[in-house]
Amino acid sequence: MTTVSDPTRTSAGVGVEKWLRMYRQMMAIRLFEENVNELYTRALMPGLAHLYIGEEAIAVGVCEALRHDDYVTSTHRGHGHCLAKGASPKLMFAELLGKEAGYCRGKGGSMHIADPATGNLGANAIVAGSVGIATGAALSAKTLKTGQVAVCFFGEGALGQGVLYECMNLAQLWKLPVIYVCENNMYTEYTHFSETTAGDIPSRAAAFGVRAETVDGQDVRAVHAVATDIADRARRGEGPAFLLCNTYRYRGHHVGDINREYYRSKKEEQQWLAESDPIKNFAEWLKSQKHADAGALSTIDSELRAEMDKAVKFAVAAPYPGADEVDQDVYA
């Protein structure tokens, strides 16, 4: 029941246009996050932010396998999922700065971006906090026969939370169209996952009868291929799936986590950066396949840079919500 995805099926049926959109999306996330880091460093951003840099292939590979109206739930490390599902950087930056123009009128912040228009049920600051929500959305999709799928993104830290197993059991019993995407970036805050995770990860899902797959999370083509398979399968009513994506966060747990040597070596970091950068490797592949030349890619990069600049400026200039907002929207 638990399988490692077959790398040969990664390219079937995907055209150049889609490959380039994936490249653009991954680069958008990268640049968005670099701007977040910059905003934080310039003390313009309140609170914390958890950067997704290094993990872009997962959000993009999965979300490009989804319909616009499919649901996603996300985590404290959520910017990548939001963007990959179609969120606007402008409204995201505004939210990160606590501005009224933000997705949540500034009330949610980095860890709670939500957007019905892109099927985003919300990022969640409770580890595994959105597992129930995603599973419930899948129940709605099945009951209302909408053909939607719900994707629940989470870090491997969520494997520690019992509610994940409760929900996988329910999802498999009821054959719900939900996909649990586990982003194993090897650390839960400052602790290596091997210290907190016994046994075999995909077997934990397979034991519930949930289809379990493992994929190289740095390879957007591989992620996309398996995500497409399991999303289609879920849509056909064949039940939930669990997708383990092996990855690495290039930066600290949050923007302020600078001295990391007590929990992971510089050498380890550098090796991932050098060998497994999902964007660099994908760009190489695009070029090797003549899908794009260096110039075309750098045009995309420049366009994105300009877009991010504009978006940051918009957010910085935007006003805070008025004081009377504070007790609005407590109840519907």
Next chain:
Amino acid sequence: MTTVSDPTRTSAGVGVEKWLRMYRQMMAIRLFEENVNELYTRALMPGLAHLYIGEEAIAVGVCEALRHDDYVTSTHRGHGHCLAKGASPKLMFAELLGKEAGYCRGKGGSMHIADPATGNLGANAIVAGSVGIATGAALSAKTLKTGQVAVCFFGEGALGQGVLYECMNLAQLWKLPVIYVCENNMYTEYTHFSETTAGDIPSRAAAFGVRAETVDGQDVRAVHAVATDIADRARRGEGPAFLLCNTYRYRGHHVGDINREYYRSKKEEQQWLAESDPIKNFAEWLKSQKHADAGALSTIDSELRAEMDKAVKFAVAAPYPGADEVDQDVYA
């Protein structure tokens, strides 16, 4: 990692005396429970009681593999576990009737019998509520190097609770001497377990690296053999185990659950009674092996009947706790 126990190893190293003690213990549980039913029917027992009749081989097979100072935790269906671990019927009946002489001064009742003298950490009325407690007791045993093992008994309904998976993960990471005994009597209250349990039960433990075994829960010899193995293994520091015991409760979910046909057939019940009674089958085996003749067994039965009668009389006559007890022992 998940194995079905080998029936040939069931008799190794167990002498006649121990076989007869097991018989006595199983019969004691059976007779205790019949008295509970009687007390309930005569409206002498407050609240509810959940009878263990039909499942005696599990408690006895497991507890006879334990040291006197090993820990157990139990459930709402807990009388069998308490007795098998050495509790006195007298003090148990007194507890069931809410009397001061009871194990918990009448404050706990049927679902909360606890007894440090027999290593009984307490029955628990929250499904899976004692999983953490048993695992914690194993942590103490390991830390304090006492050589003790902790056994956590629960019904298959507890497989729905996430805390079980959280604790199995911890136990395996820390190689704790804890044994999770799942008594699959096929029903959680009024629902067949197949409606609530996806996938494969022992695989759920094995996925965490926990040693998983499956055994015929109606065969006290088989239960005892595998329990001995995994208890010894745990004591040696080789880690936790999960033991799936397939069994059947002969009576209702609780004493008042009389009309059961809407959730299980009379035929099913009769088949289990006829073919798989753990006491009857064990008695046959004892006789076939010439470990005991019918007379010897019926002497045991009569002794137990007399003991239960006395115990019931003691409990019925015992006084209730005084009113000033009500707010004592809230804090230590």
Next chain:
Amino acid sequence: MPETGIREITFAEAVREALAEEMRRDSRVFIMGEDVAEAGTPFKVLSGLVEEFGTSRVVDTPISEAGFTGVGVGAAMTGLRPVVDIMFGDFITLTMDQMANQAAKVHYMSGGKWNVPMVMRTTLGAARRSAAQHSQSLHAWFSHIPGLKVVLPSTPYDAKGLLKSAIRDDNPVIFFEDKMSFKLKGPVPEAEYTIPLGVADVKRIGTDITLVGTSSMVQVALEAAVMLEQAGISAEVVDPRTTWPLDEHTLIESVKKTSRAIVIDEGYGRYGVAAEIAATIAEGAFHYLDGPVKRMGAMHVPIPFSPPLEDLTVPTGKTVFDTAMTLCGRS
């Protein structure tokens, strides 16, 4: 309050009728919980619903309170209207993250974009010899959390009208049913009606003292009122019906009239619902009070199994009567 002379049904029947009517009216409404379908719950409150609505709308779950409550939250956000059944109120302990961190906050955190129109039905109340883990009244926890609404019906009439409103409400609403009230009979009209959340009900008019009772304690307050009447004291009994929203106005006005108040709630007495209501009254009717607002609740002990002990832990007509007599300077 219902007119008299109409059909009488039990509290359990009123709950069932509310559910059935709302499920007929709105195909998005469904029930989910342990043993809710063929068994109709251990209390048999839901008997018959699965026969009418089928197992896709009356859904048995595994014993996974956190998991299926979370599923309820997600389903509510995406077009369904779940009624999540938590068999005993003691088991809400397992759902607190889903309720307090998720359900309660989704609307606000999303800037008003997502709603969670879900109901959690559960129980409260001791006195069934069920011991400490099956006897609690934990509604204070939910009442404390902004974003949640909490309903405590005390009569069949209120149960039906409030449950229908709860199901139609676009917020997470927790509906606590007193286990001992399931067999209580009372008038319930056949015609459709709803009762708005946040409106207290004066269950008995009086002039000398206000007895504020919630849920199970409304009947206790009414019993005490009868005893007080015989002693020449006229007690008003006010039932807030919902702890949030809380109808402060009705409570305060009653006490302004009577000058004396006792708040009676079956939750643990310390840091419970009665404290908030008492503090609200003490503040709002300060200049009218002839004596301190008294609070009565469950003793600050885990509920004991032993019948004579359990019976000491919960306020009774007699203990309320005694407290009222003292407060009125009559003993």
Next chain:
Amino acid sequence: MPETGIREITFAEAVREALAEEMRRDSRVFIMGEDVAEAGTPFKVLSGLVEEFGTSRVVDTPISEAGFTGVGVGAAMTGLRPVVDIMFGDFITLTMDQMANQAAKVHYMSGGKWNVPMVMRTTLGAARRSAAQHSQSLHAWFSHIPGLKVVLPSTPYDAKGLLKSAIRDDNPVIFFEDKMSFKLKGPVPEAEYTIPLGVADVKRIGTDITLVGTSSMVQVALEAAVMLEQAGISAEVVDPRTTWPLDEHTLIESVKKTSRAIVIDEGYGRYGVAAEIAATIAEGAFHYLDGPVKRMGAMHVPIPFSPPLEDLTVPTGKTVFDTAMTLCGRS
């Protein structure tokens, strides 16, 4: 209260010192939680402990709050004295069954036979721009449950002395640390001392009004007291230090003297800790009160992320001052 002129350390250092001393004194004491070892928690409160005591006594856990809290309960029953670390107070939602149904009840349900000598350390407090799921002060929930004790230290001195008592206590004790107080400095003697649970501390003596502050709100009350002094009003600041056991006597005596009281607590204002304390004072000092007991707490909203909004949700020196002025008839 400590003498002045002694060494000053931070609140975080005081907590760490208490733990280190108790771990040296008693080999059964150990710490368990997420990122407690090498990381010393995200707040760095435990930095250095793993170096002294090793990873078998400062134990990193998976993200399994319910599971490892339960393990703590079992370990406490069987000879160890766990200190369970829950990183943010918002995550106690996941432990409520272990705490309220297990830890709190084991002693009573077993007729006094088993004890649960365990401490849960966690945080409270907003104002860190951490949004709704990382800013709550949920101590009211635990305060409501018989069998638990709840400690709310407000100064380095109290933190150290109370934590040592909590660890030596044979009951489950929850110890809430205000995240914003970790850097607060104050005098802490080098010599060993403990502070008993259940004894309030008068943080400032006054005659005109009593400000009861808990945890983070003690400093706020002290700020308000300074402002009030300038307006000619002498405020007494009383810190209960533990919500259970609650030192009713000290609270009531203070208000009998001052005739006015405001209770300030950072939990949600509705059905919170302030309600119990206010109701207790309103009852105990009824005949001495010149005006209603006022309550101030977090607004009844999920804590918003946006800084200008978040700042509105928590009482400040200024808002307490304003409330006090009104209560004293000065505005």
